[in-house]
Amino acid sequence: MTGKLEGFQAISTNTTTNDYCIKQYTKQDKNNICTYCYSNEMLRTYRKNMAPALQRNTDLIASKVLHPDVLPVINNAFFRFNAHGELINEFNLINYVNIAIKNPHCTFSLWSKRYDIVYKYFKDHDKPKNLILIYSNPKINHILENVPKYFDKTFNNVQEDLQKPRQNCTGQKCKDCLLCYKFDTTNIIVEKVKTYGKKKLNQKMKGE
Numbered sequence: 492m493t494g495k496l497e498g499f500q501a502i503s504t505n506t507t508t509n510d511y512c513i514k515q516y517t518k519q520d521k522n523n524i525c526t527y528c529y530s531n532e533m534l535r536t537y538r539k540n541m542a543p544a545l546q547r548n549t550d551l552i553a554s555k556v557l558h559p560d561v562l563p564v565i566n567n568a569f570f571r572f573n574a575h576g577e578l579i580n581e582f583n584l585i586n587y588v589n590i591a592i593k594n595p596h597c598t599f600s601l602w603s604k605r606y607d608i609v610y611k612y613f614k615d616h617d618k619p620k621n622l623i624l625i626y627s628n629p630k631i632n633h634i635l636e637n638v639p640k641y642f643d644k645t646f647n648n649v650q651e652d653l654q655k656p657r658q659n660c661t662g663q664k665c666k667d668c669l670l671c672y673k674f675d676t677t678n679i680i681v682e683k684v685k686t687y688g689k690k691k692l693n694q695k696m697k698g699e
């Protein structure tokens with residue numbers, strides 16, 4: 492990965508063909524972070540060339556439970572699931588769980604808004620001890636203090652000038668921070684809406 496995630500490896504899927512992402516983005520609700528989705532923007536424009544590779548991941552990882560032998564060995568201490576994309580279905584979640592099980596030396600962090608998929612699966616299954624589930628709060632400027640069941644942390648977005656003392660994610664690289672990649676840190680992460688989103692957010696909030 493590059494930018495904020497420099498130094499990290501990730502497995503991601505295609506945001507632009509994910510039914511949930513399409514639905515959320517299409518609403519253009521000014522209070523929903525999906526309206527300002529960096530991934531949707533990048534994959535349609537200057538990172539368009541990434542989309543076919545992400546689509547191959549989508550097609551594979553959401554099609555069936557993959558045999559453990561074909562799952563990757565991860566040679567890292569920390570790993571990100573879904574730097575792009577959102578959980579597609581239960582197959583997708585099970586395959587991520589099984590990658591975590593296959594790689595107990597590594598801590599995996601998965602961001603998701605799909606409480607429905609997570610709840611349905613984990614009410615009957617144990618969560619691997621090396622998988623951190625981060626509930627990606629869709630609502631801007633509303634810090635979610637209560638972590639939903641089966642999740643470990645919440646990730647919240649606020650406008651740049653709001654809740655400044657609470658912004659513990661703004662302006663740093665993940666490799667220097669690791670709040671989201673360790674259990675014994677804070678459970679509530681807050682970041683300002685990023686550059687692309689910030690411009691669009693300001694326009695929306697002004698009603699332009």
Ligand code: SF4
Nearest residue numbers: 660665668669670671
């Ligand atoms: S809180 Fe830290 S680890 Fe989490 S996304 Fe922000 S910079 Fe990365």
